[in-house]
Amino acid sequence: MLALRLGRGARPAVHLRRLLVVGAAAGTAFLLLATLGHAVDTPGDSAGSALRLAWCLVPLAATAQLAVAVARTDPAARLHDGMTAAGLGPVRLALVTAATTVLICALGSVLGLLAFLRLRGSLGGAPLGPEALLGRAPLPYAAVGVLLASVPAVAAAATAVALRPGRSEPSAPCADDPPRTAGRTPAGLPWGVALTAAGLALEVYAAGHTGPGARLLPLPGGLVTGEAGVLTGWLLSAAGLVLAAPGLVHLIGRVLGAGRSGAVRLLAGRVLQEESRRLGRPLGVLMAAASGGYAGYVVYGPGAFALQGPGGRASFGPLTALGAVLVLFCTVLCVLTAVAESRTARSATTEALRRLGTPAGLLRRAAALRASVLLVVLAAVTGGVAHLAAGPLAS
Amino acid sequence: MVAPPDNDVLWARGLHHAHGQSPALTGVSLGVREGEILAVTGPRGSGKTTLLKCLSGQLVADSGEVWFHSHPVHTLSATSRERLRLDRFGWVGTEPRLVPELTARENAALPLLVRGEGHRAAKQAATEWLERLDVADCAKRRPAALNRAQQQRVAVARALAVAPQVLFADEPTAPLHRADAAQVLRTLVNAARSHAISVILATQEAEAATLADRTLALVDGRRAGAGQAEGPTETEGREECSLSV
Numbered sequence: 034m035l036a037l038r039l040g041r042g043a044r045p046a047v048h049l050r051r052l053l054v055v056g057a058a059a060g061t062a063f064l065l066l067a068t069l070g071h072a073v074d075t076p077g078d079s080a081g082s083a084l085r086l087a088w089c090l091v092p093l094a095a096t097a098q099l100a101v102a103v104a105r106t107d108p109a110a111r112l113h114d115g116m117t118a119a120g121l122g123p124v125r126l127a128l129v130t131a132a133t134t135v136l137i138c139a140l141g142s143v144l145g146l147l148a149f150l151r152l153r154g155s156l157g158g159a160p161l162g163p164e165a166l167l168g169r170a171p172l173p174y175a176a177v178g179v180l181l182a183s184v185p186a187v188a189a190a191a192t193a194v195a196l197r198p199g200r201s202e203p204s205a206p207c208a209d210d211p212p213r214t215a216g217r218t219p220a221g222l223p224w225g226v227a228l229t230a231a232g233l234a235l236e237v238y239a240a241g242h243t244g245p246g247a248r249l250l251p252l253p254g255g256l257v258t259g260e261a262g263v264l265t266g267w268l269l270s271a272a273g274l275v276l277a278a279p280g281l282v283h284l285i286g287r288v289l290g291a292g293r294s295g296a297v298r299l300l301a302g303r304v305l306q307e308e309s310r311r312l313g314r315p316l317g318v319l320m321a322a323a324s325g326g327y328a329g330y331v332v333y334g335p336g337a338f339a340l341q342g343p344g345g346r347a348s349f350g351p352l353t354a355l356g357a358v359l360v361l362f363c364t365v366l367c368v369l370t371a372v373a374e375s376r377t378a379r380s381a382t383t384e385a386l387r388r389l390g391t392p393a394g395l396l397r398r399a400a401a402l403r404a405s406v407l408l409v410v411l412a413a414v415t416g417g418v419a420h421l422a423a424g425p426l427a428s
Numbered sequence: 429m430v431a432p433p434d435n436d437v438l439w440a441r442g443l444h445h446a447h448g449q450s451p452a453l454t455g456v457s458l459g460v461r462e463g464e465i466l467a468v469t470g471p472r473g474s475g476k477t478t479l480l481k482c483l484s485g486q487l488v489a490d491s492g493e494v495w496f497h498s499h500p501v502h503t504l505s506a507t508s509r510e511r512l513r514l515d516r517f518g519w520v521g522t523e524p525r526l527v528p529e530l531t532a533r534e535n536a537a538l539p540l541l542v543r544g545e546g547h548r549a550a551k552q553a554a555t556e557w558l559e560r561l562d563v564a565d566c567a568k569r570r571p572a573a574l575n576r577a578q579q580q581r582v583a584v585a586r587a588l589a590v591a592p593q594v595l596f597a598d599e600p601t602a603p604l605h606r607a608d609a610a611q612v613l614r615t616l617v618n619a620a621r622s623h624a625i626s627v628i629l630a631t632q633e634a635e636a637a638t639l640a641d642r643t644l645a646l647v648d649g650r651r652a653g654a655g656q657a658e659g660p661t662e663t664e665g666r667e668e669c670s671l672s673v
Contacts, residue, residue, distance in 0.1 A: 293548070295544075296538060296541035299534060300527075303529035303534075381525065385525030386538075387510075388513075388525075389514065391510075392510055
């Protein structure tokens with residue numbers, strides 16, 4: 034109830050962010066239900082259904098990530114002082130935020146269900162969607178319930194874990210306590226680079242062994258040769274991107290603020306260094322998602338985006354497209370939310386700078402410089418890694 | 429509009445300001461001469477911070493005038509007031525509010541860099557002030573690695589490094605222990621006297637006010653002892669000020 038009451042009084046920007054989570058949850062629930070429809074319709078093809086369900090985990094993870102990112106900027110988590118004064122400690126506060134997430138995602142799930150039923154024609158009226166995709170057979174209620182509950186449950190669990198006391202960095206402006214992470218470099222960069230390099234090497238190595246009988250150095254079980262090897266290599270390279278991103282952002286900030294920099298470069302670089310953890314993680318996920326998108330484009334070709342049903346070579350149907358759009362949408366929003374969070378966290382410093390008489394234009398120039406350098410460097414890195422990683426996939 | 433007296437650096441008349449529904453200032457007038465240290469005393473909520481913000485151009489009073497060197501401040505645009513703050517005023521708040529990403533020296537040099545001065549000159553000025561305020565050994569450390577008194581001194585250095593004509597100090601020693609507070613305040617006052625900087629020092633402590641040339645007491649947004657209906661006229665205010673030296 035408290036979560037509802039707090040949710041009702043929030044500002045429009047907060048509502049907008051929550052609405053986006055509702056949209057993501059609805060899309061994920063729709064995909065899960067479509068999987069269920071396929072499974073019920075074709076009981077013989079259990080392997081295909083399991084594969085579809087497994088692919089649904091990617092948008093589910095992306096939705097959970099978005100829910101966590103939005104919960105971090107939640108006013109309930111930010112209005113820490115007022116809540117503590119009202120007797121709501123950090124543990125209860127994390128639970129209230131998790132409850133808010135449950136509410137939002139449950140609303141999304143229900144919307145997804147309604148959309149799914151409407152497209153199938155189960156709510157009366159003519160079916161709007163292709164039957165081959167959504168299925169015709171009646172759905173078992175228990176399965177629908179479990180699938181619909183999975184989205185809020187996963188998102189709320191992720192939120193509670195991410196915001197549990199001691200783990201989450203305060204996003205509220207608190208000038209009394211300088212950030213604890215000050216000056217520490219994120220440690221992931223060498224590991225990420227090593228992982229990406231190892232992944233690319235594995236891909237190239239495994240790609241040489243995809244042909245029949247082409248086994249130069251067969252490993253026991255043949256796990257890393259052939260297509261499995263290529264896929265493992267690609268996944269390693271993507272994981273390396275995620276791991277390396279905070280360190281990479283830190284490095285960019287360091288280079289940007291190095292030397293005899295003026296105020297703009299100094300502020301841009303140092304802030305990037307300080308915010309490398311907060312911004313680096315979602316940026317890493319976005320880079321990995323972009324790399325995945327590029328790989329999909331290379332594998333299925335530019336012609337694969339036509340709306341086609343399952344079967345044939347083009348397995349890039351509308352549901353896959355929905356999933357891909359959902360993942361990209363969630364990862365981009367996560368980055369934007371992290372930017373908003375970092376802006377809130379820095380508002381005290383910004384106010385102090387303004388009090389000194391720093392022109393707003395200078396702060397804007399610093400932010401623009403930060404964003405453009407980040408965009409150029411990260412896009413170049415992602416493009417390079419994605420191109421190298423997608424090469425063996427296409428062969 | 430009455431032209432302000434020539435010998436006042438900063439001069440205000442009949443300032444009224446309200447935060448939403450709650451009035452903060454009700455008719456305050458004052459004048460600050462060059463190199464003078466004026467203490468503004470009063471309990472919490474008496475309008476000290478609001479007065480300082482109005483005088484420094486961060487807030488525009490609902491009514492009343494603020495003049496700086498015979499130029500009106502209250503009619504300036506937001507951008508011009510910003511420029512004025514950057515070029516002519518310094519501010520030390522209760523919180524040090526340093527930029528956490530920058531080292532102490534970069535923090536102190538920041539206003540100069542923002543002004544567009546050269547990197548080397550800015551760093552040099554910052555280093556000099558840090559030395560003068562006894563925190564030169566912290567120059568390369570981030571604010572998180574400094575204690576509160578050191579942070580506050582760096583904030584004072586940041587305000588003084590730009591060689592302001594008026595320094596606004598809003599309870600700069602409130603969160604410090606007595607020994608630290610006395611030292612910070614003494615260094616601030618000495619630096620201001622040696623560089624002929626006018627200081628407007630808001631404080632709750634009577635001891636701090638003894639360092640000042642004059643004291644202006646505020647109660648509930650009014651000059652203490654002033655009439656309820658009408659703020660004091662300018663001459664009355666000045667006499668009162670000089671009486672309370």
